[in-house]
């Protein structure tokens with residue numbers, strides 16, 4: 001591979017699912033409290049998604065829900081470095097970035113249930129999330145749809161001159177859309193402060209990347225557009241955080257785009273709650289190996305081995321987060337549905353005053 | 356033959372027929388190796404005909420569609436599958452700017468014998484980007500034939516005739532119709548150019564006109580209202596571009612009343628075209644009531660179930676509209 005292609009790990013290790021099962025390296029991090037925060041965030045995201053998953057299974061949640069269980073470390077590691085002027089764009093698999101940026105659990109639950117208190121006022125469901133308190137976030141399910149949008153958001157940030165940065169999450173499948181290539185070229189040739197984050201989980205619905213592309217790594221596309229890039233173990237929250245810090249700081253300082261390929265694996269099917277069956281494709285064997293690279297377990301074990309938390313503390317943390325999530329779920333179930341007249345009133349922004 | 360055939364089976368059968376009989380036919384698009392995207396309409400085709408003729412593709416709508424159109428110049432008759440019209444929007448450039456234009460702009464010396472199959476897949480709280488019925492948009496384009504079957508045998512025979520047509524055809528099927536059954540007829544190769552609107556229920560009180568799933572709803576409505584003594588004539592358009600108005604005009608001259616039903620939006624939509632074509636050709640004094648249309652509310656598809664329930668046109672709504680028209684409301 002090209003020598004400009006940096007990597008925190010040996011790239012071959014990252015792509016070998018039999019490796020990197022051990023606890024992550026945390027000895028060089030002085031602020032251990034920060035690591036506990038990262039752990040809490042990841043656990044919380046996983047519990048939220050498992051809650052949604054259970055309710056997809058029993059039919060309570062009807063909207064298509066694309067769960068990112070197993071991929072939590074990427075959004076969580078990156079969100080550490082975001083500021084209020086930053087803008088983040090997600091995909092159909094958008095719960096984790098939303099929650100990592102501080103999006104409310106209650107508002108997410110209400111949204112997937114189609115309730116008025118939802119983060120998109122019950123108008124979007126799981127696939128269309130909106131949040132603009134700590135920075136700006138939205139996600140949509142048209143594959144690649146937000147990639148040029150993020151580039152435009154970076155253009156606006158550059159014009160504002162306030163050091164805002166734009167972040168774009170997308171999948172390995174999105175790399176196959178022409179608009180992504182166009183966006184990379186435009187971002188580089190105009191030097192726009194955008195960090196492209198490709199969550200390479202090897203699949204686009206039922207198709208493995210090697211059935212769709214000649215190479216299982218996507219960083220080559222950034223290389224082709226002369227965009228600095230790194231491949232990272234997406235299931236190591238510390239490594240993701242380190243690389244994100246560098247990428248985001250560079251974009252802030254120099255307006256240079258950056259491309260991160262975060263290698264990961266999703267534990268659930270493409271859409272919905274099942275984890276043994278992926279839109280007709282059985283992945284049971286690989287899935288078992290990838291579960292050994294669990295981003296949460298790898299951090300937890302490291303924290304316990306380094307005597308930063310005890311097993312007892314971990315248990316009580318789990319209970320605390322579990323209770324909170326149950327509480328928010330019950331609350332969301334009781335929330336009201338949107339008024340029927342919003343169907344027509346919310347079509348044009350200039351009409352909103354009619355409300 | 357006294358077998359039943361479903362709409363989904365009709366589409367599957369057409370593929371089997373074409374892939375067996377015509378070596379120049381191949382199928383390409385997303386989800387072709389997975390039952391998930393395209394329901395039972397393509398079950399096992401990859402196994403039966405090989406993955407070099409039934410090709411699942413990268414997430415690259417525009418390139419894949421363009422590639423099929425390109426292959427069509429050199430003797431192939433590809434079918435490109437888009438599991439949702441919403442995703443097909445990304446391929447509009449190749450469909451609208453390329454395939455639809457060549458015959459005209461190259462002086463009739465070349466053609467794009469390609470069939471683009473776009474699926475309408477609505478409901479289930481999927482929302483604004485996964486539910487669009489964009490047939491009217493594409494029917495606006497001269498040079499692009501647009502076919503919308505409403506019933507199982509038509510789903511089969513119109514797909515076959517689309518593929519055998521020398522023009523680019525957008526064939527739009529609707530997942531809501533997949534389980535619809537009818538008595539199976541013999542496969543006949545019909546010339547697409549000769550196809551157009553058909554009277555599928557004969558009646559005298561009012562003419563209902565629609566295409567695809569809307570026509571299918573109208574057929575049910577006619578059967579329901581017949582029991583109440585209301586005689587409804589139903590016209591299934593089948594081909595919406597180029598559109599032929601003659602059958603519609605004759606029917607409305609007879610019944611004096613017309614309701615156009617469409618699963619798209621109203622402004623510049625198929626229902627408007629139906630009414631315009633009829634009204635232009637009829638003396639006002641031949642009409643017993645104002646021509647009307649029933650379409651979606653002009654809003655994107657919502658997700659929340661309470662909004663979804665009021666968004667899509669139901670057979671009950673068609674029935675009550677028919678009754679109002681008969682009361683001259």
Ligand SMILES: Cc1ncc(C[n+]2csc(CCOP(=O)(O)OP(=O)(O)O)c2C)c(N)n1
Pocket residue numbers: 091092093141142143144170171172173174175201203204205270385414416442445
């Ligand atoms: C333009 C477009 N084409 C196809 C789809 C259907 N689709 C939804 S998600 C998906 C796979 C995307 O894969 P990837 O980008 O790797 O994201 P992942 O699902 O792995 O997170 C596809 C093909 C879509 N939503 N939009």
Ligand SMILES: [Mg+2]
Pocket residue numbers: 171172173199200201202203204205
């Ligand atoms: Mg993927």
